[in-house]
Amino acid sequence: MRLLGVCIATLVLVGCSNGSNYAGTQKYKYVIDHDEVQQVERAARHSVHKVDVYWVNQPRKRVLIEEGVNNQP
Template identity: 45%
Template structure:
């Protein structure tokens, strides 16, 4: 019975250690987005809003693809 209990404890510790082990540097890597914020459009909207006395708070700013950024 003691042997079975020891084996169960050792097995659970091994599984626990494997679950807590680092999975590599994938968390540290920064993702490069193929999109960037469309500053031109945001500037136009904010200028119109300022003239009308409205405050604009961007929750989801407009995005533009990298190929469109290269064209500008």
């Protein structure tokens, strides 16, 4: 029983240490997904029904920030 507790504790600690290393190595930012916005608005224009699209929160996508590159939108 004691061996089982030690094994579980070891697995939990190993799992936590692997996850935290990966999260800190890469950085991301969120930008508006213009492709999806255009697709939805095009579908609304070509719809048989009259559809008005009002974006409250535009769709966003996660983009990897590259080192040494000017990342201005």
